[in-house]
Amino acid sequence: MNSHAVAMPAPDLPASGLTAAAHRIEQTVGRIVEAVAAIVLVAEILILGAGVIARYVLHAPLVWSDELASILFLWLSMLGAAIALRRGEHMRMTGVVARVSPAVRALLEAVATTAAIAFLLLILPHALDYASEERFIVTPALEIASAWRAAAIPTGIALMLLAAVFRLVRLHALKPVLLAIALTAALLMVFWLAGPVLKPLGRLNLVVFFVGVVGLNVFAGVPIAFAFALATFGYLGLTTSTPMLVMVGRLDEGMSHLVLLAVPLFIFLGALIGMTGMAAAMIQWLSALLGHVRGGLSYVLIGAMYLVSGISGSKIADMAAIAPVLFPEMQARGAKPGDLVALLAATGAQTETIPPSIVLITIGSVTGVSIAALFTGGMLPALVLGLGLCSVVWWRYRNEDLSHVRRPTWREVGRLGLVALPAIALPFVIRLAVVEGVATATEVSTIGIAYSVIAGLLIYRQFDWRRLPAMLVETAALTGAIVFIIGCATAMAWGLTQSGFSQKLAELMAAIPGGAWGFLAVSIVTFIILGSILEGIPAIVLFGPLLFPIARQAGVHEVHYAMVVIFAMGIGLFAPPFGVGYYGACAISKINPDEGLRYIWGYVLALLLGLVAVAAIPWFSIGFL
Structure with a gap:
């Protein structure tokens, strides 16, 4: 990071049955996504390089190069996020996970994945709506619908969701996976039922979501991005009347500088x-x-x-x-x-x-x-x-x-x-x-x-x-x-x-x-x-x-x-x-x-x-x- 990615271990697969079939599908989809991401990155480099040559050598700036590069950058980021999730390379804090017993560690690894799945499932419909709304906006230089750019968000979310599901399939033991699914579903249900109680709490909800939810997820080994996202989604969805399209818009804004x-x-x-x-x-x-x-x-x-x-x-x-x-x-x-x-x-x-x-x-x-x-x-x-x-x-x-x-x-x-x-x-x-x-x-x-x-x-x-x-x-x-x-x-x-x-x-x-x-x-x-x-x-x-x-x-x-x-x-x-x-x-x-x-x-x-x-x-x- 200056970013530091810590991998979530992915155990070897049994070579038979449903797991083997899932492995083959995952490998195929993974290679396709990686190939597309590599092509997009090469295109990004070439477009920006052409812009530099046009500006400094030919003295005839390409008015569309930065806009096209920005569109491709969002696609690159979302495809890259899916690749990183598949590889277990999203940033996470592992200080607690590394110090617990193997059984608890297996459960926490499964929870880290089910928590990501929970957020991706919650946000996907709103990301689709956001991309659909963007079709009414036309980009200034290329004069194409902004939906071509915004579609990267639901596409990346869907690919991350697929990668996370495959990660669950790849875990050795069924018991930690089922327990993690049940635990994640139970927590989501508790917060949903508690919505009417939480809303009158006012700013105390900041402690509940941005200290409690974030802290619980981070120390449990959930990737930090998903810990932030879950807390924000929960705060906005349960305690305010803010449409979730706004949250997708803020995601887009943060990734589009x-x-x-x-x-x-x-x-x-x-x-x-x-x-x-x-x-x-x-x-x-x-x-x-x-x-x-x-x-x-x-x-x-x-x-x-x-x-x-x-x-x-x-x-x-x-x-x-x-x-x-x-x-x-x-x-x-x-x-x-x-x-x-x-x-x-x-x-x-x-x-x-x-x-x-x-x-x-x-x-x-x-x-x-x-x-x-x-x-x-x-x-x-x-x-x-x-x-x-x-x-x-x-x-x-x-x-x-x-x-x-x-x-x-x-x-x-x-x-x-x-x-x-x-x-x-x-x-x-x-x-x-x-x-x-x-x-x-x-x-x-x-x-x-x-x-x-x-x-x-x-x-x-x-x-x-x-x-x-x-x-x-x-x-x-x-x-x-x-x-x-x-x-x-x-x-x-x-x-x-x-x-x-x-x-x-x-x-x-x-x-x-x-x-x-x-x-x-x-x-x-x-x-x-x-x-x-x-x-x-x-x-x-x-x-x-x-x-x-x-x-x-x-x-x-x-x-x-x-x-x-x-x-x-x-x-x-x-x-x-x-x-x-x-x-x-x-x-x-x-x-x-x-x-x-x-x-x-x-x-x-x-x-x-x-x-x-x-x-x-x-x-x-x-x-x-």
Whole structure:
């Protein structure tokens, strides 16, 4: 996420009977959906690329390109959401699920699926009505019915429903599935019958639905998007007279921001950087430059994450590009596995603000803050936290024995630097182009894809065409998981705003003693907790539109506030015991999470001190705006 997807396990299938037939149908439908999503993604890249060429080379902008790309983007997001659900890659909190007995875990896994099915069944008729209503609206450039775009929502919902049903069929035991179905149906019935009792409760319903229902679902392992959606549907349907078409409209609005067009492109660009050997070239040069000093490879890890972070759209992908290259040599030098995974997780939190971070793009889309300003403000604060991590590395490795390590000659360092230069230049060119206003984030991501393809084919001579289909499908799935959760969180944020919650929250935050400093302190604590439970993107979409205006009223610059809350969420996300990012780092490293617990707290302390410095000195965030 900066999104982190945690898979819901799907057991192997018995090879006979109804389950085997369902498996064959699922595989067929799944391959078709994946193929269509891959084709849509390629079309998206080509259309946006044609728009860039027409605008900057031919000086004859295509007036229809952005509109067509926006239509295809909604289809890509909904198809990707269906693929992600089939693969079990929607974001979820697994801290509780992983700690219960196998029997309870099996039940919770089934409940996670039946809860998703419940929402999809409830919303599907309204999504169909919404698409039907859109047929009366004509798009301005292409002059076609908007229903062609809106039809993506009920289509994606139907495909997700099919994928969820197949997930139930694929579970080993019948008893947990039946129990989960009965439990979900019973809870829905209880809430429906309680509707007349709930409606007079007024704002107390906010606690019932947006604390109780969301919390129960999140801790039970239900994907966060569906936890938000169920709570919002229940609140609007049972306690207000709001038509459910409005909720579908808010889903559509959240998933249709033009800024979000950059999300799949940067994700695919990150995959290209790894596949073409550009990431490996950067790491090899940094290793030659710093590998001979005490703790040198740890510095390389911090520097490499700084360079490649944010481009792929997934911290897991960033880690997967770096850890396998560095960890074997680090362990050969005597580094403890627990220290390695702890540092890897810490760099995940440290680099959350480095552009083109998907979290920065999301903040820009939901709060209206300038993307260029966020890209400018994100570089130096990440460096401050990186220096904090480096200080911990220096202390821990101050007595490292490097007598057996050969120091490369300056000629070798220069040669590797020359090889790595095209790869090193790309992240800075991307950031500079957006910051200087040369191109939008979407346009520069398209240029970056073309650059990476050329570099892979002509410079690094690493371009495995056979990997492209899988990369396209993975990009679609991650895009769907990210954008669908943005849509659900947008609907939930709208429901909170309509309830008057935002006004009460503003009054409460304004009453915090200490002015801007008190507001920042409370925000840090709040977002560390939210980051450990909800992850970065849903927390930002949910609370960003509510808190950023309050920050401005408190005298906190919006870019400064963005950096503070992103780091706070990052610390919550990558710190045990609940932080999903920490367990993702362990999975990438193939290291037991228990081994990292002894070492990670020193890095967390450094991150907290760095966060305090960034919060206390706004210049780090806004000094170059």
